[in-house]
Amino acid sequence: MNILLINPNTSDSVSDLIRAEAERSAAQGTQIEVITAPFGVAYIETRFEALIGAYAAAEVAAKHHERFDAVIVAAFGDPGLAGLREALPCPVTGLTEAALASASLLGQRFSIVAISQRIRAWYRETVQHIGLDGRLASIRGLDEPLADIGNVQGNQGERLIALAERCVDEDGADVIVLAGAPLAGLARCLRGRLPVPVVDGVSSAVRHVESLIALQPGKAVRGSFAPPPVKANQGLSPALERLLASRRHV
Amino acid sequence: MNILLINPNTSDSVSDLIRAEAERSAAQGTQIEVITAPFGVAYIETRFEALIGAYAAAEVAAKHHERFDAVIVAAFGDPGLAGLREALPCPVTGLTEAALASASLLGQRFSIVAISQRIRAWYRETVQHIGLDGRLASIRGLDEPLADIGNVQGNQGERLIALAERCVDEDGADVIVLAGAPLAGLARCLRGRLPVPVVDGVSSAVRHVESLIALQPGKAVRGSFAPPPVKANQGLSPALERLLASRRHV
Amino acid sequence: MNILLINPNTSDSVSDLIRAEAERSAAQGTQIEVITAPFGVAYIETRFEALIGAYAAAEVAAKHHERFDAVIVAAFGDPGLAGLREALPCPVTGLTEAALASASLLGQRFSIVAISQRIRAWYRETVQHIGLDGRLASIRGLDEPLADIGNVQGNQGERLIALAERCVDEDGADVIVLAGAPLAGLARCLRGRLPVPVVDGVSSAVRHVESLIALQPGKAVRGSFAPPPVKANQGLSPALERLLASRRHV
């Protein structure tokens, strides 16, 4: 299996964290490739930045998806995910969706621990879109601006643990979701130190797309996730144009 | 007042419909300008097309907003609206949000009448994001593919009325929302022929941004609609880069 | 345009605040009239007081509506609004509904800042009836009983600002709604001092009914907001009797 993880942030250091955790998580024989967004912002925290990241992810996916069996939008908040699920012929997921699927198998209520205050509104809306807000115990974020997005783990590990403890004891969380690509791999380190199960977006996404590839559920040719209808378009990159032209349900 | 309506579809014929209805709706002295997306698809019906339209709308807004007192994303489904509300210094709305604000002042439950079956899923998710799904009686759409996106009104008027009648009598709608920029202005023609109030996105959006300009509620400098934090970015158009750099809350 | 604002409280000093803000907010050429409830309580804070205020508003509306293009129930909590929307031939709104329509165009989540603790339960139920409780961040109220209902602004301005700050920073509000007719006009003074947009019921209601008059959406002749069916009644004031007899959809 070949899996593409698209980092919709432009930070190569974050892509490195994603790649390392994806490779640690993948089944034997799975090939991992991470491609960093060619344009956008260093780290997506807001709806506007997500709008840009979604388009960057679409460009990367359009250009490269044919070499892969599955695509992962490797940012929490899942920018562009629903659109890509319509357009691509292979399974697609995102870090939030995948982490929540894992969390939903481990307990009733989950909390999200994030790397900034600002990012919480965007995450809450993502959870609402997924429809699991009834099981969301809380979203807690670090208070201080991030000095170095590629090194948040070393700097902030103890604070993230303290936030997770409060999610369990004050908010009633049964599961902790460590959110955001810059935290990729941290869940693995913290397991023994948290009082409840902890899940991570990158490892969850890799495992779940492997499962979808194995389960072969088929792609939609009717309904709202069928490919978009063929129609006139203009001004798009050759890759996007090719993707829109390649509708598969004639 | 100067109001910019961005058509995230690439159809100039739809931009003409939008412009005509916006001018009919505007208060005396309001100047209307409609700019068509420089790239994208002829008519947005799906999440993937909306992703593209959102980015196109962001490009247009970034480039032109400084000349305007308010910006309207002139497609039902409101592609890019939440992001633009963060980034722009002026009031911003979209056709769905504005039409629903009107509908919410006229009755308890509303139905949306749309120009295709496929488009309904995207509209339902838009209403859910707005949080008014508890007041949504139904979404009904025309069954046949559209022959001519700029002439849907003449071709399909009677069928749209029949759909609206069913929304009232079978689904319990108190208000009809005629959805989609290609229907701009149609509500005006149908009023006497429907048994309940009927609202339109373009006219609602124009009136509501005029109100917001007059009410001067202020812009967010904290919270989730403050401008995105300044951070590194790359590969963006000069206009987007300028917009991201112009954060106003130092 | 002629707009009637009905103050369902019996306080003339509150009617003066309402009138002043309505006139400041209205478009040029709009005529404002405020009529104080002829019976009821000085300031509505509870469901029982709202029941009385609703009937008083209905009496005033029945007697005077024919001279007006639109009617506003000028108390937060909107006593009698849904009933009046059925019965009157013109657009009708209330302060909560109108303020929430404004807030919904300015951010995702809003908080209500109110003038007493007791009033919060009634406001929460009003927001729930409107269907926007999913976007309600919090309702916060002043702790102390009001000494002088017509002078709450001068006495309590700083405390209201402090409450609004907590709504933003602790509750995640994107917009502040200053609630209650005794606060009419205060939003206008506080704008520069709050970190997020602030909206007011009176000014929102005036602008929104002006918009509804301009949009001419039509009145319901079927569905749940058609006028009540003609039937026997007794013991009502001549005005109410005349209103019930004047059904317009024969």
Place this chain on the structure above:
Amino acid sequence: MNILLINPNTSDSVSDLIRAEAERSAAQGTQIEVITAPFGVAYIETRFEALIGAYAAAEVAAKHHERFDAVIVAAFGDPGLAGLREALPCPVTGLTEAALASASLLGQRFSIVAISQRIRAWYRETVQHIGLDGRLASIRGLDEPLADIGNVQGNQGERLIALAERCVDEDGADVIVLAGAPLAGLARCLRGRLPVPVVDGVSSAVRHVESLIALQPGKAVRGSFAPPPVKANQGLSPALERLLASRRHV
């Protein structure tokens, strides 16, 4: 025990039906009194009529409650119930609230069978206010206007049964609620003829207030159902004025 049922409709024939069913349902030793609204409409079907009925119910309650151990607002839709619960020193309920309390003890989902189409919107909002809309399978109503409000049972019995059958088989109802005071007592006749339990507002309300009198849960002196704060009022009937002045938590 002495129980007052207030008929907020002005129809004495409906009061007779209510009285008969209340007496059949009451425990031995319970005294039933039914008082018809001195003003209002013959039969409440809309929000505006309910507004009038609420005030009429308040007048009756204010004047007579002191002789009773409990008060029942004997119209489905419960006009004025929440307000009266604040103001009166004794237990208060209404027909919808009481019927739904019974239904909630008999199955998971219930349907309401009503005597007109128009009345359904008001009932749905009543169920939503009670918070049990998640368990509402459907509301079905008779299609034709009622010829004789006091004789709906004889005329329409078979049609009501047919509606109830559809609620079970098509809508998934576990319990049928026969709604509206004009149907008082009908549930008793239909039991053997329906495939699921059937409940009635009048009998449920009588039994439940008897239970509340026996359970002696106490009255609120804090929180949102404490009596309204003492404040200036004007233009009210002596009975209402006396009720407002009699706050019990000094």
Place this chain on the structure above:
Amino acid sequence: MNILLINPNTSDSVSDLIRAEAERSAAQGTQIEVITAPFGVAYIETRFEALIGAYAAAEVAAKHHERFDAVIVAAFGDPGLAGLREALPCPVTGLTEAALASASLLGQRFSIVAISQRIRAWYRETVQHIGLDGRLASIRGLDEPLADIGNVQGNQGERLIALAERCVDEDGADVIVLAGAPLAGLARCLRGRLPVPVVDGVSSAVRHVESLIALQPGKAVRGSFAPPPVKANQGLSPALERLLASRRHV
């Protein structure tokens, strides 16, 4: 009337508390019998313990129900209630369901005061299943492990009152539900000391099944609460086998 209360806990001391409160609450002429679960745990606090308690309750009910007019599952959390409602020919309720039915007649929002922290998750899910989570203000529990399950009242009375006060003042509760069979009867003692109405599961359940017996709503022969279809079974106790074989809707 003969009413069976099944204690799904194995604690005879709790059965004594249940019996005493049931007898105090019952109408004259009602006979009360309490049967303690023959197997299970001393006090149910978790989902796994509830699973066991549900089966124990089913065994007791199957064996003894024929002598009774109604059955009460006398543990908060209502283990096995929905299943028993399908299977038994008589009315059945549980302590949570019954207490919430009482609370719903006394105010809009209620809080649950419980005897441990751990038990809160199970209670919250019970309230969600009942569909009244929109009216749940909070669930608060005692902090310390229980020394003596049959004597929690004497030990913890003051702490329970303090928790209830916080529910009213901080969480907005209109009604307090004292939860858990070990608190049976405590509501009766606390009434004068709490600022809002207080309800108890045992007394509520006894009164409500008395009402259901009197109202004779009928049993389901179609829909989801009809008896389970006759089918092969094995390995069950004679009582359960007899109950499953006794389907009444041929």
Place this chain on the structure above:
Amino acid sequence: MNILLINPNTSDSVSDLIRAEAERSAAQGTQIEVITAPFGVAYIETRFEALIGAYAAAEVAAKHHERFDAVIVAAFGDPGLAGLREALPCPVTGLTEAALASASLLGQRFSIVAISQRIRAWYRETVQHIGLDGRLASIRGLDEPLADIGNVQGNQGERLIALAERCVDEDGADVIVLAGAPLAGLARCLRGRLPVPVVDGVSSAVRHVESLIALQPGKAVRGSFAPPPVKANQGLSPALERLLASRRHV
């Protein structure tokens, strides 16, 4: 990896279907064992039957879990799942939960196609407990009683496809969930014949527990899924007693 699937139905023919699909779905090296409930009913369709199945599943799990790395409750409706998740030291899932986790990665809205009408109520409540009812498009079931529970696929295949088509075209489903252990493996056969992705509980559950074993999220030692507190118990099987005594977080 060793995975235990517990069939809470007593039908060995269904256990055979479960085993076959589990073995087809498992990764190389995974060992599958299916154990049929030693007591209960042939096929669970109702809440009462699920109560029995939950206890049977608990007995099997208590007796055998120590030999396994994960446990699957192999009935749709997931009888006993939440309780077992508290009690067992290894990952646990059920067919509904696992199928919905798969469906949530493939589209926005899903429909469940089931093998009887009666079973739909129980499934709906299961989906509500999982919290994904906002994404449930519909539940449709076969109309006729099942002649042979182990051979439903051959008999009813075409009818199940027809039901699935209606879910897509009339109800707006993006994904079909084939529900019920007797349909295990059918999804695999139908893929090419349905217009949207189709998922199955058994294969989903096997893949997802393999993922959970690989991800090693850790077990709860605090919160609501920590093992039940140690306390007195009586009358339980040695296996259950041992399981309750083996709490791991001292």
